[in-house]
Amino acid sequence: MNNIFADILRKNNLSITPCRSAILELFHEANGALTHAAIEEKTGEQFDRVTIYRTLQIFVEKGLIHTIPSPDNSILYALCKDDCSEGHHHDDHIHFICNQCSTTVCLDHISTPKIVLPKGFKVQQTDVLIKGLCAQCNSNSQ
Amino acid sequence: MNNIFADILRKNNLSITPCRSAILELFHEANGALTHAAIEEKTGEQFDRVTIYRTLQIFVEKGLIHTIPSPDNSILYALCKDDCSEGHHHDDHIHFICNQCSTTVCLDHISTPKIVLPKGFKVQQTDVLIKGLCAQCNSNSQ
DNA sequence: AAGAACATTGCAACAATGTTGCAAAATTAA
C-alpha cells in the first residue's frame, strides 16, 4: 500500500502484481534503458519469460516505458517521463548509447532539432540516436 | 563482364556470384531500404536463407550497405553512397520512414545537426530517424 | 583452356527471440 510502484500501477489502471512491481523497480534502479534480455536475467528465476514480454508490452501501451531503436537490434526499453501518459507520448527523444559500457540514457531535457525535409514530407516523430563515450568512460580513457 | 553489379563487386574485392549480383540489383531497384525478410521474399527461392545473411554481412563489412536502426526492430539495410568505402563510413545518417507505406529512404544530402551533450560526453556517431508521411502518401491523404 | 587453390553455397542442426491458447492462480470488486 505504501509502495511507490504500487501507486504507479494503480494510477495507470493496472493490477498490482509482483512481476509488474519488480520490473518497475528494476527500471528505477537502472536509471537507464534495459533490454528484454537484461530484464529476464535479473528476474528470470522469479517470472516466466512470457510474463515479462507481456508486462513490457502493457507498460508500453500505458505509456510507462518506451522503446528505443537500437543499432544492434535488441529492443531497448526505458522509463518515460511523467508527462508521457497513455496515448499522449513524448514523440521526440534523444538517446545516447555508450560504445564502451553500453549504458543507454534518455536525454529528455535536450530538445530534438528541427530538420527540414524535402518538399511534401510530413514529420511526425523524430528519434535521435547518438553513440559515443559517456562521461565516465570518456574520463577513464584519457 | 559488362555488368555494373559485377563491377561493383570486383571493386570491393568480392567474388562475383549470382546471389551477390541479385541482391545488389534488388537494392538498386528498390531505391530505398530493405529488410532481410523482404530480400528473402524476393530471392528466397533462388538462394538459401543462410547465404542471404552472409551476403548482407559481407556487404556491410565492405561498406556497400549500412544498417538502419528501426523502431520496430527488424534490421533495415540500405545502399551506401559511393564515398562509403571499407572502414571509412559515413557516420551520420538521416533516415526517413513513412508511417503509411513503410518506405524507408536514406537522406544523405541533409546533414545531421550538431547536438550539444552534457559535459564529458563524446559524440562518435549520430543517427536520426524521422517517421512521418512521405511526399506521395502525404499528397494522397489530402 | 585446364587444373590447382581458394571462396562461396546449401544443408542440417542448433540457439535465441518472440507469440498464442488455455487452465490454474492471483487480484480486484461486491
Added chain:
DNA sequence: TTAATTTTGCAACATTGTTGCAATGTTCTT
C-alpha cells in the same frame, strides 16, 4: 468471503539468426 475478472505459467509453436562442414562455384596461374 465470494464471484468476476485479470494475470500468470506452461506447452507448443513461429520467426530470426548462427555455426560446421561437405559440395559446388569462382578465381588465378600457367
